[in-house]
Amino acid sequence: MSLKSSNKTDTNVYTLEIEIGAEPFKAAVLKAYNKAKGQIALPGFRKGKAPLNVIERFYGKDVFYEDALEIAFPEAVSEAYKEAGIEPVDSPKDVNVKSIGEDGVLFEMKVTVKPDDIKVKAYKGLEAEKAEASVTPEEVDARIDAMRERNARTITVEDRAAAKGDIAVIDFEGFVDGKAFEGGKGSGYELELGSGQFIPGFEDQVIGHNAGESFDVNVKFPEEYTPELAGKDATFKVTLHEIKMKELPELDDEFAKDLDYDNVDELRKGVEADMLEHRQSDADKEFEAKLMEELVANVEAEIPEVMFDTQKEENINNFAQRLAQQGIDVDTYLSYMGTDKDAFESSMREQAVSQVKLGLALDKIAELEKIEVGAEDIEEEFKKLAEMYNMEVEKIKSLIAEDLLKEDLLKEKVVKFVVDNAKALKPGKKPAAKKAPAKKAAAKKADDAEGEKKPAAKKAPAKKAAAKKDEGEAEKKAPAKKPAAKKPAAKKADDAEGEKKPAAKKAPAKKKTEDAE
Numbered sequence: 001m002s003l004k005s006s007n008k009t010d011t012n013v014y015t016l017e018i019e020i021g022a023e024p025f026k027a028a029v030l031k032a033y034n035k036a037k038g039q040i041a042l043p044g045f046r047k048g049k050a051p052l053n054v055i056e057r058f059y060g061k062d063v064f065y066e067d068a069l070e071i072a073f074p075e076a077v078s079e080a081y082k083e084a085g086i087e088p089v090d091s092p093k094d095v096n097v098k099s100i101g102e103d104g105v106l107f108e109m110k111v112t113v114k115p116d117d118i119k120v121k122a123y124k125g126l127e128a129e130k131a132e133a134s135v136t137p138e139e140v141d142a143r144i145d146a147m148r149e150r151n152a153r154t155i156t157v158e159d160r161a162a163a164k165g166d167i168a169v170i171d172f173e174g175f176v177d178g179k180a181f182e183g184g185k186g187s188g189y190e191l192e193l194g195s196g197q198f199i200p201g202f203e204d205q206v207i208g209h210n211a212g213e214s215f216d217v218n219v220k221f222p223e224e225y226t227p228e229l230a231g232k233d234a235t236f237k238v239t240l241h242e243i244k245m246k247e248l249p250e251l252d253d254e255f256a257k258d259l260d261y262d263n264v265d266e267l268r269k270g271v272e273a274d275m276l277e278h279r280q281s282d283a284d285k286e287f288e289a290k291l292m293e294e295l296v297a298n299v300e301a302e303i304p305e306v307m308f309d310t311q312k313e314e315n316i317n318n319f320a321q322r323l324a325q326q327g328i329d330v331d332t333y334l335s336y337m338g339t340d341k342d343a344f345e346s347s348m349r350e351q352a353v354s355q356v357k358l359g360l361a362l363d364k365i366a367e368l369e370k371i372e373v374g375a376e377d378i379e380e381e382f383k384k385l386a387e388m389y390n391m392e393v394e395k396i397k398s399l400i401a402e403d404l405l406k407e408d409l410l411k412e413k414v415v416k417f418v419v420d421n422a423k424a425l426k427p428g429k430k431p432a433a434k435k436a437p438a439k440k441a442a443a444k445k446a447d448d449a450e451g452e453k454k455p456a457a458k459k460a461p462a463k464k465a466a467a468k469k470d471e472g473e474a475e476k477k478a479p480a481k482k483p484a485a486k487k488p489a490a491k492k493a494d495d496a497e498g499e500k501k502p503a504a505k506k507a508p509a510k511k512k513t514e515d516a517e
Helices: 022-039 052-059 065-084 137-150 202-206 253-258 264-298 305-325 330-337 341-369 375-388 393-399 402-420 493-497
Strands: 002-010 013-020 093-101 104-112 127-129 153-157 167-176 179-192 214-220 233-247 423-425
Touching: 002 065, 013 022, 013 065, 022 052, 022 065, 022 104, 065 093, 065 104, 127 264, 137 264, 179 233, 202 214, 202 233, 253 264, 264 341, 264 402, 305 330, 305 341, 330 341, 341 402, 375 393, 375 402
Parallel strands: 127 423
Antiparallel strands: 002 013, 013 104, 093 104, 153 233, 167 179, 167 233, 214 233
16 A cells, blocks of 8 residues: 555645555455355355355456455555645545556545644743632631531421521422422422522421421522423422431531541641642633633634534533433533523534644644653653552553543643743733834744643642632532432541542543544
């Protein structure tokens, strides 16, 4: 197999003429025969037993040519790409077989390739605001209170009516226009009154009732609720079985020791240090994200639309898979969020454009700055992943494609290079205005850096798990039809805190079978 000719016939499009020699094509014909012979019956032969030459005499010499070309095509194309020194971003188009026979195959095809004229107007000296991480004593107190809350024990209340902050154990069933609706029924449900778990007005009407009472709760579903219930009046039949209240542990040295601290003072210091570390991490990530946005804006290149389309489809598929893991499909999610498919796909397209541009920029910076990933870098990363997933190194190597791991590591290095060469501004301070170049400035290095999605940088875990996610960090989720009751916190020290831990680095995608594009 060999590349006969390679010509750039359009922007990011090459026309290749490729030859498959006689011997490789003969081998492909034999493979095609072996694959199909079981279905062939000829007079004088049992089904699947007719020799190749007999079948060729009966049906024609070219009987297996089409299947053979399909077998030989991927390897021939892959080798041609290497010989031409191009990186395809789409499958071959306009394939034209010029000749096919015992002497082999000669065909021509077109392919869209990754752009080679990428420029980044600037990638060194970028400026962006960076928040200064800080923690107040009041925030530390609030975090410790949350830890106590998570370690609270519940006791049954028998001498009074339900009050705000209590846990009401209830059975309930909802009706709209006199008819029960899906998802509106629960039994033995533990509802914290005042938590806002249920729709507005529900919890307030449970307050004041005693254990053993049955009563109606009349509410109106919010307008932004699921379409079948949005804005409708509903009546819930409720039975209050039991009232519980939380009893918080005392804030003393014993409580601190349960969380692996020597005393309350050490607990406060640990919580403060952990909160500060994670806020600094958040500030670093936000700073990095702003720099990557600048890189994307600085990219100049004629990028094939197919690159954006491919990335968009990948984004949609990945998003759908994540939803499926939560038992939700995309249409249901869009309904919950009050949006439609067109807006969703437009958003995914916008995201894809940034990702593609960022990836191209990072590749270009690596080329310009001669940033590389060596064998020792890869080996060290395999060891870290093995430790992270508690697996043998060789097992990790069998699961993770080395080329994908290398690609991730290279992008990490390039992003670090850009961040290290950037300037952090205090919040509120605008980046300095760029001066217009005097006459013609000497062609500057294409400071390009297209920040493609970078795996979260790994951090050493905090010495002691101490802090819960910072307030206001709640992840945006599709609203549930019926909020689930909060589960009692585990008594373990680590669980008590629910601290925000450094994001574990995602393992690169599993090995893929190589296919010619």
